[in-house]
Amino acid sequence: MSETVIELRDATIMQEQQAVLQGVSFSLEKSAFVYLVGRTGSGKSSLLKTLYADLPLLVGSGTVAGFSLSKLPTSKVPYLRRRLGIVFQDFQLLSDRTVAENLMFVLNATGWNNKARKQQRISDVLSQVGLSGAANRMPHRLSGGEQQRVVIARAMLNEPALLLADEPTGNLDPDVSDSIMQLFAEINNAGTAILMATHNFQLLEKYPHRVLTCKDGALLDSARYQ
Structure with a gap:
């Protein structure tokens, strides 16, 4: 049996005390690559924020990476987020620190304390994404890709067991978007589930996967119609 990394049942997704999605039920296995699509304001970002506990789950039930969202105390939110990887459209890198210092900041914040292990992990992930030589460069010296x-x-x-990506190619040109998609495919093939919100339907055609669609206050799942 493949491990389930997301399980939502009859969940209501709230944004500013308004229900944006109701009756949300779906699950993701650890091997899954799933797109999340829908018009602006349809609930995509609110759903992602609920999954990483930035918005509370008040109606229905949900588990993410083994954590129950409806019973999750604030003190446990950092532990949930350590099991997740979150990729934003606007990068959110610390502009006054090198690439390695940006990564070290996260390791320090999530409880790593062995200096040699931290440096090795930074080397490993930069190699994984094809940036072995970029450790000492400043973010503004890098291209968008x-x-x-x-x-x-x-x-x-x-x-992480699960990577949540919110419009990760939104600011990138098509060639760079392709290279990012190929990187996501490698990460997924290595065992990390990916849920990726996107407006780019060309990506869906070029790299077909299961699609969750936010529409008219509901979440439609392409897996139910195959």
Whole structure:
């Protein structure tokens, strides 16, 4: 049996005390690669925020990486997030620190304390994303595609069970987007589940996977219609 990394049952996704999605039920196995699509305002980002406990789950039940969302005390949220990798569209790198210092910041914040192990992990993830030579460069010296690779490296530091990506190719040109998609495929093939919100339907055609669609307050699952 493949490990389930997301399980939502009859969940209501809230944003600013308004229900944006209702009756949400789906599960993701550890080997899954799934797209999340829908118009702006349809609930994609709110669903992702609920999965990483930035928004509370007040109606229905849900587990993510073994943590129950409906019973999750604030003190446990950092432990959930250590099991996740989160990739944003706008990078959110610390501009006054090198690539390695950006990654070291995350390792320090998530409880790593062996200096040699930290340096080895930074080397490993930069190699994984094809940026072995970029450790001492500043973010503003990198292209958009390279910055996104650093963000993915940062997300992979704690060997997450699940990668949540919110429009990760939104600011990138098509060739760079292709290279990022190929990197995601490698990460997925190595055993990390990926849930990726996107507006780019060309990616869905070029790299077909299961699709979850936010539409009219509901979540439609392509797996139910195959």
